[in-house]
Amino acid sequence: MSSKSSARGLFKFERKEEEGIGAQNNGHTPMVSQLERKAETWMTGDPSHLRNPNDGHPIEPQASEQAMSTVQYTCSALPTTSIVHNPSQNDSPRPSAPGTTGEHTNSQAPRKQRYRLSLTSPSIQFSKSPEPYEYAPLPRGKYTRYLVLQPGKDKEALLCHLHTCALADLSEVETISYVWGSSNKTKRLLCAGKTIPITVNLRDVLRRVRLPDAPRTLWADSICINQEDRKEKSEQVALMGLIFGGAKRTLICLGPDNGQGSLVESLLVDVNQMIQQFGSWDQIPPLSQDDPMAQDPRWGFLGNMIVSPWFSRVWVVQEAALSRDARVLYGSTAFPWLDLVRVHFWLLHKAQFLCFKHRLFLCDVHITGLWNRDRPDSENFVAFLARAKGLRCWDARDRVYAFLGLRMAQVGLGSGPIVVPDYQKPHHEAFHELALEFLKHTNDLCILSAVDHTSETLKSDLPSWVPRWDYVASTDQFGLHDVPYNASRGMKQTKLSFVSSTGLRVRGFTLDRIHFRSKALPKALPTALYTLWEGFSVQNQNSLASLWKVVPLPLQNLLVLFAERIPDKKKDFLVNLWIYLANTRHKSAYDDGERLFAFIKTLRRGAHDEGRWALTADEAAFCLRLCRKSASFGCENMAELEQVAQGSDGRDFRLHTSAWCTGRTFILTSNGYYGLAPEAAEEGDVCCIIPGLRVPVILRGMNKEQHYRLVGEAFIFGLMEGQGIANRENWGLKEEDVILC
Numbered sequence: 032m033s034s035k036s037s038a039r040g041l042f043k044f045e046r047k048e049e050e051g052i053g054a055q056n057n058g059h060t061p062m063v064s065q066l067e068r069k070a071e072t073w074m075t076g077d078p079s080h081l082r083n084p085n086d087g088h089p090i091e092p093q094a095s096e097q098a099m100s101t102v103q104y105t106c107s108a109l110p111t112t113s114i115v116h117n118p119s120q121n122d123s124p125r126p127s128a129p130g131t132t133g134e135h136t137n138s139q140a141p142r143k144q145r146y147r148l149s150l151t152s153p154s155i156q157f158s159k160s161p162e163p164y165e166y167a168p169l170p171r172g173k174y175t176r177y178l179v180l181q182p183g184k185d186k187e188a189l190l191c192h193l194h195t196c197a198l199a200d201l202s203e204v205e206t207i208s209y210v211w212g213s214s215n216k217t218k219r220l221l222c223a224g225k226t227i228p229i230t231v232n233l234r235d236v237l238r239r240v241r242l243p244d245a246p247r248t249l250w251a252d253s254i255c256i257n258q259e260d261r262k263e264k265s266e267q268v269a270l271m272g273l274i275f276g277g278a279k280r281t282l283i284c285l286g287p288d289n290g291q292g293s294l295v296e297s298l299l300v301d302v303n304q305m306i307q308q309f310g311s312w313d314q315i316p317p318l319s320q321d322d323p324m325a326q327d328p329r330w331g332f333l334g335n336m337i338v339s340p341w342f343s344r345v346w347v348v349q350e351a352a353l354s355r356d357a358r359v360l361y362g363s364t365a366f367p368w369l370d371l372v373r374v375h376f377w378l379l380h381k382a383q384f385l386c387f388k389h390r391l392f393l394c395d396v397h398i399t400g401l402w403n404r405d406r407p408d409s410e411n412f413v414a415f416l417a418r419a420k421g422l423r424c425w426d427a428r429d430r431v432y433a434f435l436g437l438r439m440a441q442v443g444l445g446s447g448p449i450v451v452p453d454y455q456k457p458h459h460e461a462f463h464e465l466a467l468e469f470l471k472h473t474n475d476l477c478i479l480s481a482v483d484h485t486s487e488t489l490k491s492d493l494p495s496w497v498p499r500w501d502y503v504a505s506t507d508q509f510g511l512h513d514v515p516y517n518a519s520r521g522m523k524q525t526k527l528s529f530v531s532s533t534g535l536r537v538r539g540f541t542l543d544r545i546h547f548r549s550k551a552l553p554k555a556l557p558t559a560l561y562t563l564w565e566g567f568s569v570q571n572q573n574s575l576a577s578l579w580k581v582v583p584l585p586l587q588n589l590l591v592l593f594a595e596r597i598p599d600k601k602k603d604f605l606v607n608l609w610i611y612l613a614n615t616r617h618k619s620a621y622d623d624g625e626r627l628f629a630f631i632k633t634l635r636r637g638a639h640d641e642g643r644w645a646l647t648a649d650e651a652a653f654c655l656r657l658c659r660k661s662a663s664f665g666c667e668n669m670a671e672l673e674q675v676a677q678g679s680d681g682r683d684f685r686l687h688t689s690a691w692c693t694g695r696t697f698i699l700t701s702n703g704y705y706g707l708a709p710e711a712a713e714e715g716d717v718c719c720i721i722p723g724l725r726v727p728v729i730l731r732g733m734n735k736e737q738h739y740r741l742v743g744e745a746f747i748f749g750l751m752e753g754q755g756i757a758n759r760e761n762w763g764l765k766e767e768d769v770i771l772c
Contacts, residue, residue, distance in 0.1 A: 164193075164225035166257040173198040175267060175274055176255040178222070180237060180247045189220045189237050193255070198270060201277040207251045208275075208350040208357075209236045209284040210340045214425060220254065227254060236284045239360060250278060252346075261454045268452040272353055272436020281354035281368075283347070285339045288362025291332040295361065298329040299370045306377055318382035325385060333374075334389040336361055345424040345433040348396050353436055372398055394422055412439045412449065413469060413498070414511040417481045420503045427458035430500040431465050458501065459493045463532075466497040470527065476537070476724045480510030480744045484711045489731075494533045495740040496771040504710055505694035509636060509746050510726040516637075516746075517725055520753025524723025530770055534738075539769040542755050542762065543718040543747075545729070546617060547699040549608055551710040552692045605634070605688070608697060609657050612705070620703040620749055627654060633697070633705040633748040634688045646672075652681035704750060709743035716742060719769065720755055727755075730769070738770045 169175070174197055181190040196204075212232035220227045220237070229237075233253055240247060256267045267274075275281055288295070302324075309315045318325055341347055351357045357368035375393050378386050386392050396419045416434065424430060434440055435448035449472065450465050469478055481498040488499045509516060525538040609630055621629045631650050646654065651672045658669060691707070698706045700718060708716075708729050717730040717739070727747050730739035755764070 162225050164222045164227045166193075166260070166263075167195075169195060169263060169266075173270060173273065175201075175250070175270065177201070177204045177248060177250050178254055180241050180249055182242050182244050182246060184243050186238075189234065189241070191220060191222050191254075193222055198273050198277055201250070201274065202279055204248050204250050204278045205240075206275050206278040206281045206350065206354070207236060207240065207249055207284060208281050208341070208347050209233065209251070210344055210347075211253065211425065212340070222254075229253060232286075235286070239284060240282055249282075250274060265452045265454045268432050268454075269435065269448065272349060272448075275350050275436065276353040276355070278354070280356035280358060281350055283341065283351060283357055283359045283368060285336065285341050285359060285361045288364065289335070290362070291335060292362035292364035294329050294332045295336050296364045296366045298327065298333060299366055299374055302374045302377060303370050306373060312380070315377070315381055318385070320384060325382070330385055330389045330391065334391055337391060337393060342393055342397070343421075343423050345419060345422045345429050348394075348419065348422070349434055349436045351397065394419065396422070410439055411475070411477060411511070412437075413475075413478045413481050414508075415439055416500055417498070417508050417511050420500060426454075427501040428452075428454065428456070428461045430458075431461055459491070459497075462500055463493060463497050466494075467529075467532075470535075474524070474527065476524065476527070476721060477510060479721070479724055479728060479741065480508045480726060482741050483508065483709055483743045484741075486711045489711050489740060489742065494535070494772060495742075496535045503694075504743075507691065508744060509707075510724065510744050514637065516751045517753055518720050518727050518747075518751055519722040519724060519756055522722035522756055525721055533772060535771045537721050537769050537771065538766050539719045539721040540755065540759060540764045540766055541717050541719045541730070541769075542750075542759075542764055543700040543702050543704065545698050545708065545712060545714050545716045545718070546701045547615075548708065548712055548714055549697040551694060551696045552604075552688075606657060612699065615699070617699060618703040620700075621705075627657065629705050629748050630657075631684075633707060633746065634692060635684070636691050636707060636746045637748060637751055646675055648676055648679035649681055649683040649687075651676035652679040653684040656681055698745070700747065704747050706745050706747035708745045711742050712745075718745065718747060720750070721769065722756075722766075726751070730771075733772060737768050738772050741771045 174195055176193050176195055178191045178193050181192075183190065210232055212230055214230070216228035216230050218229050218231055218234040220229050220234075230253070233251065236251075240249065252267075252271075257263050305324075306315060351368050354368070358365050359368050359371060375391070376398055378391055379395075396415060412434075415437070416431065419434065420430070424433065431450065432452040435450070435452065440448050449468050450461070453461070456464070466478060469475070478498065479496060482496060483502070483504040484495065484499070485502060485504050488502050488504075489495065491499075493499070528536045530536050609627070612630060613626065619626060628646065631646065631654055635650065655669070655672050655676055658672070694710055695707045696710055696712055698708045698712065700706065706718075706727075712729050713731070717732060718727050719730050719739075720727050727745045727750060729742040729745050731742055732739055755762070759765075
């Protein structure tokens with residue numbers, strides 16, 4: 032180094048810019064010395080042309096995931112001088128999307144980019160100093176951001192720019208539907224030279240959709256919404272339906288396929304071609320178990336795909352349902368989402384045995400949300416939310432907010448959603464608001480059927496008539512199902528009114544009380560496990576149920592075979608329950624010859640009603656089992672039962688019982704009726720019929736007269752078709768105020 036440069040000392044300057052994109056020089060402040068001008072000239076060029084004076088090699092832009100967005104260079108200069116560079120936010124090329132603007136508009140003052148000069152050591156040093164990306168506020172109205180993902184390959188750094196556009200201009204944008212996975216944002220996306228923290232899952236998704244040789248215009252919630260701004264998040268969530276509905280397509284990212292993606296794709300193609308050959312669903316015959324298609328090993332690969340976490344999340348339902356063109360990305364393969372939905376619909380209606388064999392069950396809201404997206408009256412929004420309770424989310428508020436883009440969420444409210452998302456409210460307030468707005472706008476008491484309390488939720492401060500969407504006590508709701516119950520037949524719907532903000536006043540008939548309740552049937556218990564389950568003590572059942580979920584199917588089958596050796600007196604909960612009911616001296620609402628049939632019909636909640644006392648083959652087969660294990664009432668017609676039960680071993684009955692009784696308790700009322708009630712029901716609780724509600728409800732009296740806590744809905748065999756209302760005068764029933772608190 033010359034003596035002249037040594038006399039001037041050493042300088043350090045810091046330059047901040049996005050990796051791989053050279054900063055454009057829009058002019059700068061004149062330097063006070065020739066050396067400073069030389070320093071400025073050297074450092075304001077494209078960094079790909081810079082050379083490290085120590086080795087003569089080019090200083091390459093950082094291209095690895097670990098690279099930072101700012102690079103600090105050190106060289107000689109005066110310690111008191113500052114070099115200021117003022118590039119525009121929009122220096123980098125913008126995509127040709129109509130009606131778009133940069134994240135900062137051109138009217139804003141340019142962001143200053145500084146080179147600081149200071150006295151330091153003779154050597155040139157290189158260090159890294161990242162800065163977080165700062166979101167500019169969105170314009171008021173229907174606007175959002177989109178990102179332009181720069182081309183790249185493999186593990187090269189993810190580079191992007193964010194831009195703002197009106198929702199009407201999203202026609203060239205592709206939305207991404209994915210699972211956040213862990214909430215820990217340990218990876219980085221470089222946006223305009225700044226860092227946006229992202230999750231590992233999103234990092235992998237962006238690598239999957241990134242093109243090797245061209246930018247790609249995308250929308251991803253974690254990036255395009257400022258997650259730290261609750262107000263913006265609430266506003267953007269309210270627009271989510273318009274975003275996914277207005278985009279060019281939706282990319283459904285399932286993750287790695289373990290080499291099975293192409294086989295799944297080919298299976299979907301084959302089945303869709305078969306379906307289309309018949310022209311209509313009614314003409315498609317059921318699949319025989321002997322059909323070669325039933326033995327296709329590709330069904331197992333489809334089952335492996337369906338267990339992807341994506342299928343269990345709340346947000347993805349409307350993301351797929353509202354898309355103009357939803358495409359599934361599974362490993363390196365891609366296929367239309369509609370192909371998968373169509374095959375699943377076919378499986379449920381024409382080849383259900385394959386669903387059980389290979390675990391091919393999707394939450395049916397995926398089908399409903401898609402097929403009914405343009406028919407808002409086809410399903411009640413509350414019924415939809417109830418069926419979606421088995422899905423998962425990080426934020427309990429999303430159990431409501433995640434579906435507000437669907438048309439059914441706007442029923443009775445014009446073009447707006449039933450509630451406006453507000454992430455500044457706790458989730459219980461969001462649930463309360465939904466219940467209030469639903470009743471105000473629809474006057475539909477079906478929302479009471481969605482109430483399904485546990486002992487813990489019943490103790491909360493939230494009004495008992497507000498459904499807890501964050502708890503799953505039972506598998507389905509009687510009053511929200513297609514089975515045509517009408518417990519209040521012949522009565523006009525009750526007038527409802529609100530008592531302050533927590534009380535709901537209705538009119539009803541309190542017609543019975545719970546005399547006996549069984550222990551709750553096991554929750555989420557696979558049918559194949561029932562036999563084994565009943566041989567274990569209650570203390571071990573919770574652990575066993577959790578273990579069963581991860582047991583391979585072959586081992587499950589072996590365990591079920593092993594269960595056949597368990598002594599009968601220990602292994603059949605339903606048999607023991609029937610023995611108790613058959614031998615109790617409590618009064619009965621049924622004749623002696625009808626009690627067994629009433630028991631069977633109650634467990635099946637009155638479905639498949641071929642007549643009040645007519646039995647299906649699987650019902651008759653299970654009746655035979657009960658009769659052979661207990662010399663009890665209702666067993667006189669063994670020969671007739673054997674004839675009806677031909678060809679059935681009762682397994683279908685156990686399956687149906689599993690679906691409808693899980694999480695519920697069997698009850699015997701004071702007047703001798705059999706029923707199914709919520710797990711939280713207790714002996715002494717009131718059975719009530721509310722005009723306008725299709726099913727009875729269970730109430731728990733409070734210290735104040737006419738004030739009750741709503742425990743949940745009930746099925747009571749013999750009262751589901753309006754018999755209680757028809758006999759109200761003979762029974763001395765009077766309609767009275769019922770205030771639910």
